[in-house]
Amino acid sequence: AQSVTQLGSHVSVSEGALVLLRCNYSSSVPPYLFWYVQYPNQGLQLLLKYTSAATLVKGINGFEAEFKKSETSFHLTKPSAHMSDAAEYFCAVSDRTGNQFYFGTGTSLTVIP
Amino acid sequence: GAVVSQHPSRVICKSGTSVKIECRSLDFQATTMFWYRQFPKKSLMLMATSNEGSKATYEQGVEKDKFLINHASLTLSTLTVTSAHPEDSSFYICSARDWTRSSYNEQFFGPGTRLTVL
Numbered sequence: 336a337q338s339v340t341q342l343g344s345h346v347s348v349s350e351g352a353l354v355l356l357r358c359n360y361s362s363s364v365p366p367y368l369f370w371y372v373q374y375p376n377q378g379l380q381l382l383l384k385y386t387s388a389a390t391l392v393k394g395i396n397g398f399e400a401e402f403k404k405s406e407t408s409f410h411l412t413k414p415s416a417h418m419s420d421a422a423e424y425f426c427a428v429s430d431r432t433g434n435q436f437y438f439g440t441g442t443s444l445t446v447i448p
Numbered sequence: 449g450a451v452v453s454q455h456p457s458r459v460i461c462k463s464g465t466s467v468k469i470e471c472r473s474l475d476f477q478a479t480t481m482f483w484y485r486q487f488p489k490k491s492l493m494l495m496a497t498s499n500e501g502s503k504a505t506y507e508q509g510v511e512k513d514k515f516l517i518n519h520a521s522l523t524l525s526t527l528t529v530t531s532a533h534p535e536d537s538s539f540y541i542c543s544a545r546d547w548t549r550s551s552y553n554e555q556f557f558g559p560g561t562r563l564t565v566l
Contacts, residue, residue, distance in 0.1 A: 371557070378454075378541055378559040379492075425491065429555075436482070436543075436555055440491045 337362040337428045341439035349447045354413040356442045358400075358426035361407065368409040369427040370400055373441075379425065385409060396420070421446045451475055452544050454558035461532055462566055469527045469561045471542030477522035478544035482555060483515075486539040498525050532565045539563075 342357040360366055367386050371379040383394025390402040400411045409426060426439040451474040461467050471481055479500050484492040496512075498504040498519035506512045514536075516528040525544075529536050539562055543555035 369554075376539075376560070376562060378452075379543075379557040381554070381557075384554065434480070434497065436494065438491045441489075443489075 337364075337366060337430065337435065337437050339426050339428050339437055339439040341424075341426050341442050343442055344440065345443045345445065347445040347447055348416045350418055351415050354398075354411070354416045354420065354444065356411040356424050356426075356444065358409045358411065358439060359407055360409060360426075360428045362428055362430075364430055366428045367431065368400075368402060369429070369436075370394065370398070370409075370411050371425045371427060373423045373425065375422075382411070382424075416444075416446045418446050418448065420444060450546060450556045452478075452542065452556050452558040454540075454542055454561050456561060457559065458562045458564075460564045460566065463533055464531055466528055466530045467532055467563060469529075469540055469542075469563070471525045471527070471544070471558055473523045473544045473546070473556070476544075476546040477548070478525075479522065479547050480545045481519055481525040482543045482545075483517060483525075483527050484541045484543065486541060486560075488539075492541060495527075529563065532563070534565045537563055537565045 338361045340359045369384045370382040382398050383392045385392050385402045393399045398413045424442045429436045453472045455470045481498050483495045486492050495510045496504045496506045498517045500519050504517035519525040541560045542558045
């Protein structure tokens with residue numbers, strides 16, 4: 336069985352500050368991990384994904400995430416927040432077949448000018 | 449590549465009517481499509497998985513007679529909400545997988561459909 340926990344349903348950062356969104360997973364098999372962003376009334380846009388290659392994954396819009404097996408974590412970071420980063424972020428885990436996607440409960444990011 | 453569209457983007461209907469939502473893979477063939485429901489300020493809940501040419505597999509607690517899913521072609525899946533009621537109001541999102549891609553285990557998401565039942 337797989338599951339994802341996102342710590343912090345709301346995160347606020349100042350413009351230019353570091354963004355850190357936390358994601359911990361539980362999986363009985365080597366997982367694939369994803370981060371998605373959702374803007375209001377829109378679908379999900381893939382930010383980045385981990386599929387067992389490099390543990391540090393770089394995505395779009397300056398985001399990156401590091402897979403840490405020992406900590407079962409896949410936290411999302413961005414060095415400098417931009418106003419346009421304000422959105423809902425979802426972490427997801429799947430098995431290698433991709434048939435089962437499990438989403439976290441989401442983290443709403445607010446960027447303060 | 450890997451674009452998924454949904455139609456309509458928004459629909460408002462009266463209680464008791466049926467609503468059909470289409471999910472199309474525009475530039476690839478999707479042997480498997482997924483339907484999710486998202487409540488306000490909540491995460492996505494998988495409703496069902498549909499494979500082309502076969503019956504959909506519904507998640508526990510999802511009424512198959514209420515939410516009819518048809519995946520008649522490799523590029524189109526439809527979700528019909530039958531006899532809609534206000535509690536069916538939600539944001540419905542579909543996704544699709546492309547077995548021919550190296551990223552076959554990735555799901556590509558549509559933009560969502562906002563259903564409001566009056």
